[in-house]
Amino acid sequence: MQKESGKVFKDEDDATIKPEKPQLAKKKWRKSLRKEQALNEHLTWEERLAYSVTPQWKLSYNEQLQLKQKNQERILLQLSDQLLDGQHKALTSASSPKSTKLSFPLLPILPSPVTEGYRNKSTFSVNRGVDGNPKTVGFYVGTGKAGNIVCVNGDHLLNMPERHKLVARCYQDFLRRSPLEPCLLFHDGGHWREVTVRTNTAGHTMAIVYFHPQRLTPEEVKFHKSSLVEYFTQGPGAVCQLDSLYFQESSMTRCSHEESPYELLHGQPHIYEEMLGFKFRISADAFFQVNHGAGELLYHTVREMGLPNGGREGSTLLDVCCGTGAIGIIMSPRLRQVIGIEVIQQAVEDARHNAALNQIHHCEFLLGKAEVVLPGLMEVLTSTGSPVGPLTAVVNPARAGLHYRVVRALRNHPSIHRLVYISCKPEGEAMRNFRELCCSPDPQRKLTGDAFRPTLAVPVDMFPHTPHCELLLVFESPGIFGKTVYKLARHHNLEQASRIVACTIIEKEMSAFNRVKKGYHVLFIFMRRHLHRLLVLIHCNNCFFPAQQRDRISSLGHITEYENDRDGGKKCQPQQPATRR
Numbered sequence: 001m002q003k004e005s006g007k008v009f010k011d012e013d014d015a016t017i018k019p020e021k022p023q024l025a026k027k028k029w030r031k032s033l034r035k036e037q038a039l040n041e042h043l044t045w046e047e048r049l050a051y052s053v054t055p056q057w058k059l060s061y062n063e064q065l066q067l068k069q070k071n072q073e074r075i076l077l078q079l080s081d082q083l084l085d086g087q088h089k090a091l092t093s094a095s096s097p098k099s100t101k102l103s104f105p106l107l108p109i110l111p112s113p114v115t116e117g118y119r120n121k122s123t124f125s126v127n128r129g130v131d132g133n134p135k136t137v138g139f140y141v142g143t144g145k146a147g148n149i150v151c152v153n154g155d156h157l158l159n160m161p162e163r164h165k166l167v168a169r170c171y172q173d174f175l176r177r178s179p180l181e182p183c184l185l186f187h188d189g190g191h192w193r194e195v196t197v198r199t200n201t202a203g204h205t206m207a208i209v210y211f212h213p214q215r216l217t218p219e220e221v222k223f224h225k226s227s228l229v230e231y232f233t234q235g236p237g238a239v240c241q242l243d244s245l246y247f248q249e250s251s252m253t254r255c256s257h258e259e260s261p262y263e264l265l266h267g268q269p270h271i272y273e274e275m276l277g278f279k280f281r282i283s284a285d286a287f288f289q290v291n292h293g294a295g296e297l298l299y300h301t302v303r304e305m306g307l308p309n310g311g312r313e314g315s316t317l318l319d320v321c322c323g324t325g326a327i328g329i330i331m332s333p334r335l336r337q338v339i340g341i342e343v344i345q346q347a348v349e350d351a352r353h354n355a356a357l358n359q360i361h362h363c364e365f366l367l368g369k370a371e372v373v374l375p376g377l378m379e380v381l382t383s384t385g386s387p388v389g390p391l392t393a394v395v396n397p398a399r400a401g402l403h404y405r406v407v408r409a410l411r412n413h414p415s416i417h418r419l420v421y422i423s424c425k426p427e428g429e430a431m432r433n434f435r436e437l438c439c440s441p442d443p444q445r446k447l448t449g450d451a452f453r454p455t456l457a458v459p460v461d462m463f464p465h466t467p468h469c470e471l472l473l474v475f476e477s478p479g480i481f482g483k484t485v486y487k488l489a490r491h492h493n494l495e496q497a498s499r500i501v502a503c504t505i506i507e508k509e510m511s512a513f514n515r516v517k518k519g520y521h522v523l524f525i526f527m528r529r530h531l532h533r534l535l536v537l538i539h540c541n542n543c544f545f546p547a548q549q550r551d552r553i554s555s556l557g558h559i560t561e562y563e564n565d566r567d568g569g570k571k572c573q574p575q576q577p578a579t580r581r
């Protein structure tokens, strides 16, 4: 939870706002409020909230994108520095000079197709408003630390859709009619807590009301639940046309369905969404990308980056932190098998249901913490050997990043050559994961597998008007194929090395070039003669080729050009390609 002054409190997985409770007594709170007021006197409360929740709201969308691009570049340069530093220190025990250029491409940020009212999930807090009314529903301005939190309604926020604002206004009206007090501080009593609103592109709305029972009897709680249902179905709240109304009774700040069940008080149990032609059921407790249009862009990009040559029938995808299974299901037509891992039970049930809903039968979703499930799963995959085929991993953890055991299991598995890491906070804990993936093998930390290296980055703007975006980062490792060839080359068994490379290139790339047999022969002869080029080819072969480069690499001649581009023409002098189409 962030506690910076003037910042809102973000949900772990997206930019949903989470409440922070005021820590001071009412008198102190008023004093602190006056101080805050004095500091930002020129701003209205609504402006302060807008700067807090959507700090870029005054900028044009183009300016926002430029800022985000620069920010992602800065973060990736930091990563490059840290990786360089690691290598440099290992050799010289001195710090490396700061890098000014990335060693891999950062593509231009993909803009969100919709920039206003794009959120499909919002959580509204309950607390004292500017007028001191404790039954105010909105977002916090100020911080718990400074004790100057005030709740301001979010009707003017650019990222908030009308339907969410309407539910928030009605909930506030309901609270003000209710005889029960709101729960501002857990130990101070009170009952009504925040409300979460979820919507979909089909126009359906789900509301989830959180409630602290304190010392109420079950009958009393039942009475207040009924009044809530009545308000939203027959009373003034009926304008919200809720398709689902859930109620979570809990004495903890945030808990899962298992810890404290979501009780359906009215309507449909789920909300549905369609992404890239696939249908998804979403439960109250399950994560779903918060911006539909940008979510589709993200999934499209992950599919292209994870399976750059359109995928292969024999390969398996590990979808780590899979939520409702969206990534795995969308990529599944290009794969032999998908295995997803997710800790939230409702999300796993959704994922299994979603596979069936889309008539996909080769996806399996495992319930549990990735750090517990994955190491065992990797062992099983290793022991079953070849049947599983090559592995690609997509990881999309919450802000806390991946547990060290997850990184270790992924890195140490010889079949994983490509890993796509999706992060909405790459400068945070994800950076630690990047370092663990890319550092030199470290037997003490049981990081024995080949180091990965970042090869491509693509930002996707999931959160217009905020400083945040999603970053997709591709990591590749030479894997067992690369290792074998280098070993053979080192022992001067060049012919054998050439043969392996030729076969692998035929298998991996040549089918894409539509010249399998001819290509094999020509490549083989060519490679036997030019092993040093061949090693560059291995390098290329393991790289992700962005679409425009893939087009260029449509003949051996073009691959030669590409080699020359990569090393500035120093190692490989330009020469006639061995064959042309």
Ligand SMILES: C[S@@+](CC[C@H](N)C(=O)[O-])C[C@H]1O[C@@H](n2cnc3c(N)ncnc32)[C@H](O)[C@@H]1O
Pocket: 013, 286, 287, 288, 289, 320, 321, 322, 323, 324, 325, 326, 327, 341, 342, 343, 344, 347, 368, 369, 370, 371, 396, 397, 398
């Ligand atoms: C950012 S969401 C991504 C979900 C999914 N990839 C998608 O696109 O919808 C992160 C997911 O990781 C799950 N998660 C968090 N910690 C986890 C853990 N230790 N093991 C497995 N899943 C976890 C969360 O419940 C959430 O569904």
